[in-house]
Structures are given as structure tokens and as C-alpha cells.
Amino acid sequence: MRILLIEDSKFLGQAIRDTLTRLGHAVTLVGDGMLAHAAFETDAFDLLIMDWVLPKFSGADLLARLQGRQVPILIISGLAEPESVMPSDCHFLRKQGLTIAELVRTVDSLAPAAPISL
Amino acid sequence: MLSVLIVCEQLQVLESLERALSTLRVMATVACDAAAAKIHLQRNSFDAIFIDYMLTDRDACDVDALRLLSGSEATLIAITNSGAQQRSAFSHGALFSFPPLRNMDQANRCVGSVYRFLVQKLRRSTRIRLDQPCRITSDVHIHCEATMLDISTCGFRVGGCSVELRQGATVSTAVVLPGQNIAIDLTARIIWTSPGGQFGAQITHIPADRRRMLEAWIVERAASLGTTSVITQEIHSPAASERTAS
Numbered sequence: 025m026r027i028l029l030i031e032d033s034k035f036l037g038q039a040i041r042d043t044l045t046r047l048g049h050a051v052t053l054v055g056d057g058m059l060a061h062a063a064f065e066t067d068a069f070d071l072l073i074m075d076w077v078l079p080k081f082s083g084a085d086l087l088a089r090l091q092g093r094q095v096p097i098l099i100i101s102g103l104a105e106p107e108s109v110m111p112s113d114c115h116f117l118r119k120q121g122l123t124i125a126e127l128v129r130t131v132d133s134l135a136p137a138a139p140i141s142l
Numbered sequence: 143m144l145s146v147l148i149v150c151e152q153l154q155v156l157e158s159l160e161r162a163l164s165t166l167r168v169m170a171t172v173a174c175d176a177a178a179a180k181i182h183l184q185r186n187s188f189d190a191i192f193i194d195y196m197l198t199d200r201d202a203c204d205v206d207a208l209r210l211l212s213g214s215e216a217t218l219i220a221i222t223n224s225g226a227q228q229r230s231a232f233s234h235g236a237l238f239s240f241p242p243l244r245n246m247d248q249a250n251r252c253v254g255s256v257y258r259f260l261v262q263k264l265r266r267s268t269r270i271r272l273d274q275p276c277r278i279t280s281d282v283h284i285h286c287e288a289t290m291l292d293i294s295t296c297g298f299r300v301g302g303c304s305v306e307l308r309q310g311a312t313v314s315t316a317v318v319l320p321g322q323n324i325a326i327d328l329t330a331r332i333i334w335t336s337p338g339g340q341f342g343a344q345i346t347h348i349p350a351d352r353r354r355m356l357e358a359w360i361v362e363r364a365a366s367l368g369t370t371s372v373i374t375q376e377i378h379s380p381a382a383s384e385r386t387a388s
Contacts, residue, residue, distance in 0.1 A: 035160040036153055039172045046178070100153070120244075123196075124151040124174040 025135055026067070029053045030060040030074040030086070031100075040073070043124050044131065057081025061089050069095055071134060073127075076101040076110065087111060096134050100127070144260050144365075145169045145186065149179045150194035150221060155242045159192065162249035166257050167365075188216045189260050195222035195231055196242065217263070219256055261361065268364045269294040274317050278303060281312040288339065290317050295357055296345060297330065303339035307332055313343060319359050326352045 027044060031037040032055045041051045052067065054060045058080040060072075072090075076083035076099050083099060099116040110116055117130060144167065150156055151174045163170050171186065173179040175197060182188075220231030223241040231239055238256055243249040269292045276290045278300065288303040300315075307313065311332045316325040330343035348356065 033157050033160055035148070035156040035170070035172050039151070039153075039156060039174045042172075042178060043174050102154070102157075119153050119157070122153045124153070127153070 025049050025070040025131075027051045027071045027073060027131070028060060028063055028067075028069040030055075030057065030072070030078060032056060032075060032079050036075075039124060040127065043128060047128065049131075055079070057083070057086040057089075060086055064090060064093065071095065071131065072097045073131070074099055076103060076116075083110075087114070098130060098134060144189045144257070144264070145171070146190045146192065147171050147173060147179065147182055147186075147188045147216070148192045149173045149176070149197070150192065151175065151197055152194060152242055154244060155194065155221060158243040158246065158249040159253065161246055162243070162253035165250075166253070168257065189264070190217040190219060190256060192219045192221060193231070193236075194242075195220050195224065195227040217256070217260060264361060264364060267294075268360055269297075269299075270360055270363045272298075272317075272320070274319065276300065276315045276317045278307075279314045280305075280307055290315075291340075293317070293319075293356070293360075295353070295360060297333070297343055298328070298345070299340065299342045301338065301340045303341065305339075307335060307341055309333070309335055312346070319356070322355070322359065324352075324355065326356055328352075 027049050029037065029041055029044075029051050031040065031053065034055075037053050037055065041053045044051045052063055052069070054063055056079040060074070060078075061081065063069075072095050074083060074086065074097065078086065081089070083101075087097070097114045099110055099114050100119055100122070101110070101116055102119040115130065115134060117127065146163070146168055148156065148159055148170055150159070150172070156172065160170070171182050171188070173182055179191075217238075218231070218234065218236040219238040219240065220228060220236040221240050221242055222228055222231065228239045237259070238252075240252045241248075243252060271292050272290045274290045276288055278286050278288050284305050284307070286303050286305045288300045291299045291301045293299075298317075309332055312329065313332060314327070314329045316327045318325050327349060328345055329347040330345045332341050332343050335341040
């Protein structure tokens with residue numbers, strides 16, 4: 025899969041990118057919403073993995089700008105109750121207690137899924 | 143700058159560690175499992191390795207084994223909240239054990255204590271090669287011009303001393319370190335001597351401000367030179383003492 029990973033934490037970005045790359049995915053890592061938007065303008069992706077709290081654009085701002093794009097979105101959030109603030113058609117994982125292995129399993133489960141219309 | 147490897151797959155723990163380490167002079171590399179850790183251990187040397195024992199036990203043990211195989215003397219820090227895993231980590235040589243770090247206060251305290259330990263270890267174990275002129279004054283007021291050949295926070299080695307100094311004698315000297323413009327005054331006790339006017343001395347007194355200056359210089363210099371350009375043996379040289387005795 026071609027994956028766009030939007031993560032401002034260098035540790036998390038490096039860890040997730042390296043693992044997914046080792047599993048055969050092509051991962052583009054960007055550190056903020058503005059760069060993510062620019063990457064979407066130039067490249068096509070099969071999956072977007074994003075932190076909800078981002079510099080420059082928030083997660084909500086970015087999703088608004090990506091409206092109409094056909095791509096599944098996986099949101100990783102440190103918020104206590106992410107369901108209350110996130111779009112219902114996105115997949116999400118709580119950061120608390122989340123491991124890279126669980127993230128990989130979720131990514132695998134999203135591979136054959138039909139893209140979501142924003 | 144200190145170099146650490148973090149082997150951990152818990153996102154929240156990684157994030158806490160990143161924030162805590164960001165305020166310190168540390169270069170961190172992240173690996174999520176033993177396979178990734180192996181690649182980093184083969185390519186680089188590290189001052190410390192944080193291992194998440196919540197990885198599968200097998201992975202954590204693999205990293206331990208890899209650390210030993212690679213000959214790494216890195217300080218091992220276990221991340222676990224299990225008593226059994228903690229015991230296992232200590233039996234593998236871990237010096238610290240933390241629970242998974244879930245908030246900044248906890249992360250700052252834990253990482254801060256490891257950082258202070260590592261810096262102290264670096265200061266104590268690292269001697270930097272020098273070629274600096276110095277004037278030696280012995281406790282019986284013998285003066286001679288010599289060359290300081292290396293220095294640590296514990297001691298120094300001098301060569302080219304034209305007068306014979308005895309083992310156990312107290313000497314004082316002042317040396318201007320490369321890149322510095324203030325002399326560091328040292329009082330020291332001679333631990334060993336050898337033919338050719340060489341001796342090794344253990345520092346017994348250094349003014350507090352000069353000590354801070356020396357420590358900072360050694361840490362900076364060790365980082366910029368890399369581990370191959372510094373000497374890590376102890377200042378006391380049994381081989382040299384034997385030479386003197388014979």
C-alpha cells in the first residue's frame with residue numbers, strides 16, 4: 025500500500041514508518057497538516073494514517089481540506105474520547121496502550137476495505 | 143552528545159520518552175522490535191539502550207543477546223511493570239527499571255536520572271588525548287616543563303618531565319585545554335611513573351569552577367571525537383607501576 029503518515033512526533037513517525045516499510049508498504053512521512061495537504065496534491069495514496077493533534081492544520085482542518093478524496097483514513101488519537109470529536113467514517117485507534125503490532129494489524133485489516141468518500 | 147537506542151513498540155511510551163529526551167543532549171534511535179534493534183546495533187554504538195520488556199519476552203531477550211554479541215557496553219534500562227520481567231532484566235545486566243512512562247513528570251524524572259548517570263559515567267571513564275605544555279611543581283618545590291598527554295576528570299598523564307618524581311608525590315600544575323583560554327589548576331598525586339619522564343597522576347584538588355569547565359570540555363570533546371579517539375582505560379596503570387617497581 026502507498027501510505028501517507030502524518031505524525032509530528034519524530035519517534036513515532038520513525039517507528040511506524042520503519043515498521044510499515046519493512047512490511048513492504050511505501051510510506052511517505054510528513055510532520056504537519058500543511059505538508060500532508062501538499063503531498064496529497066502531488067501523489068496518490070491508498071491509506072492515510074494521521075495524528076489528530078497536528079501542527080499548522082489540526083486533524084479536523086486537514087480532513088476538511090481533503091473532502092472528496094477517496095482514501096481510507098486511520099486516526100491515532102491521544103484524546104480520552106476521540107469518538108465524540110472525530111468523523112464517524114474514519115477509523116481510529118487510541119494511543120493509550122497502543123503498540124506498533126496492533127497498529128500494523130489495523131493497517132492490514134484496512135487494506136482490502138473499500139475507500140471512504142469524504 | 144550521548145547516543146541511545148530505544149527498543150519499544152508502545153506509542154505513548156515512545157512519545158513520553160521523546161519529550162523527556164528532547165530537553166537533554168541526547169541523540170536517540172528508535173527500534174520497534176529485535177529485528178530493527180539488531181540492524182542498529184550492528185551499525186552504531188550506543189551509550190544506553192532502553193528495552194521495552196512488554197515486547198514479547200522473546201524479543202526483549204533477543205535484544206539482550208544482541209547487545210552482548212555486539213560487545214556493547216551500553217547501559218541497559220528496562221521498561222516494564224512486571225516484577226518477573228524486572229528480575230529478568232536485572233539478571234541480564236540492566237541498571238535501571240521503569241514502568242511504562244505515561245506522563246511527562248514520570249518521564250522527566252526517570253530519564254533525568256539515567257541521563258545524569260550516563261554523563262557521570264562518560265566523565266569518569268573518558269580520557270582525552272592531549273599534547274599541551276604544562277609546568278609541573280612538586281611538593282618539594284621542584285619545577286619542570288612537561289607535556290600533558292591525556293586528561294580525565296579523575297587524573298592525567300604527563301610526558302617529557304625532565305626531573306625524576308617519585309610515586310606518591312603531590313604535584314601541582316596548570317594546563318590550558320585546546321579551544322579554551324583559561325588555565326585549569328590541578329593538584330594531584332602521582333600514581334605511577336615510568337622511564338622517559340612519564341607519570342600518571344590522580345587529581346586530588348581542582349577548584350569547583352575549573353572542575354565544571356573540565357567536565358564540560360571532556361563531554362564536548364568526547365562527543366566530537368567519537369569513541370575511537372578517546373581512551374577509556376583507568377588512570378591507574380598497573381603495567382606502568384610494575385615497570386617502576388622492577
